[in-house]
Amino acid sequence: MKKEKNRRGLAAKSGASTENGPSYLTVAREAVVELKIERSRFIGYAREVDSEAAAREFIARIQAEHRQATHNCFAYRLGTGKQEITYYSDAGEPSGTAGRPILGAITSLGLTNVAVVVTRYFGGKKLGVRGLIEAYGQAARRVLEEAGSIQRVVTRELEVTCSYAELDRLLYQVHSHGGKVVETDYDSEVRLKVAVPVSAWEKMQALLEKR
Numbered sequence: 001m002k003k004e005k006n007r008r009g010l011a012a013k014s015g016a017s018t019e020n021g022p023s024y025l026t027v028a029r030e031a032v033v034e035l036k037i038e039r040s041r042f043i044g045y046a047r048e049v050d051s052e053a054a055a056r057e058f059i060a061r062i063q064a065e066h067r068q069a070t071h072n073c074f075a076y077r078l079g080t081g082k083q084e085i086t087y088y089s090d091a092g093e094p095s096g097t098a099g100r101p102i103l104g105a106i107t108s109l110g111l112t113n114v115a116v117v118v119t120r121y122f123g124g125k126k127l128g129v130r131g132l133i134e135a136y137g138q139a140a141r142r143v144l145e146e147a148g149s150i151q152r153v154v155t156r157e158l159e160v161t162c163s164y165a166e167l168d169r170l171l172y173q174v175h176s177h178g179g180k181v182v183e184t185d186y187d188s189e190v191r192l193k194v195a196v197p198v199s200a201w202e203k204m205q206a207l208l209e210k211r
Contacts, residue, residue, distance in 0.1 A: 022154040022198060024080050026113045031147035037135045039123025040070075044143030046116045049076060052085065055115040062117040070122040073098035073136060076115035077106050080154070084112065093120075093136075097129055101137035109144055113152075116140050153178065155195040158205060162190050177204050 030047040045062050049055040055076040063072045075088035086107075088099030102116050118139045127135060162170050167190050174181065174194050183193035196204045 022080075023151050024112050024154060025110050025149050025151055027111060027144065028148035028150040031143050033139070033143045033146050035135075035139050035142065036123075037138075038125045038127055038131070040125070040127070040135070041119075041121040041123065042135055042139040043119040043121075044116065044139040045119070046114060046140075046143045046147045048113055049078070049115045050113055052076075052078065052087070055087075058115050059117055062119065066119045069119045071098065071120045072117055073102060073120070074115065074117040075099050075103035075106060075140075077103065077112045080112060093132060094129055097132035098136045101133045102140040105137055105140035105144055109141070109149070111144065111149065114144070114147075116143060118143075153197045155179070156198050157182070157193055157195050159191070159193050162192070164190060173204070173207055179204065 027046055027048050031045070033044045035042045035044075043066070045058075047058050049058060055078070059072075059074050059076075062074075066072055071091045071093050073089060073091040073093060075086070078085045086103055088103045090096070090098040090100075098118065102118055106112075106114055106116060118136050120135075160170065170192070171181070174192075174196065177196055179194050179196035181192055182195050185191040194204075
């Protein structure tokens with residue numbers, strides 16, 4: 001297994017900006033595809049993830065579903081620019097023949113915040129190093145194409161507590177700044193976790209402090 005903190009930055013599409021600030025490209029939905037190559041079954045899975053914990057949870061789920069598989073190889077990519085993290089695993093295949101081609105498919109499409117697992121059931125015929133690289137890369141690219149892509153605004157989270165009387169006004173402020181509520185806890189007061197575009201984060205924080 002190998003972990004990389006990559007300084008190269010994302011492809012142009014993922015480094016774009018919208019009216020709400022910096023954005024990135026990720027998969028639009030979870031997807032699965034299956035290919036048969038020289039009698040081996042390759043099953044590709046892709047999903048959007050927002051943290052290493054989420055990526056590992058997704059990978060563990062696929063590994064559990066395919067305990068009998070010959071290999072469950074994977075890669076994920078998170079963040080942009082200096083915050084970018086990539087991780088990949090050949091999961092028992094010859095070094096460099098599985099995890100890296102999967103990661104290559106992710107980066108070539110300019111995607112981030114995505115995890116891909118390619119499960120292989122060996123069919124009795126060896127593919128060789130070049131054949132494995134092509135097979136894993138093809139399976140990864142196919143599932144990413146099936147998943148589609150979507151542009152998302154880079155956000156930063158805020159936690160805030162308010163009274164029930166203040167809630168409607170607070171929600172209006174969050175939504176008017178392009179933010180969204182990601183977690184809510186209703187008790188004697190309302191506790192919210194909100195995600196706000198980085199371009200509006202300081203302004204939103206200042207508004208909350210004035211309450």
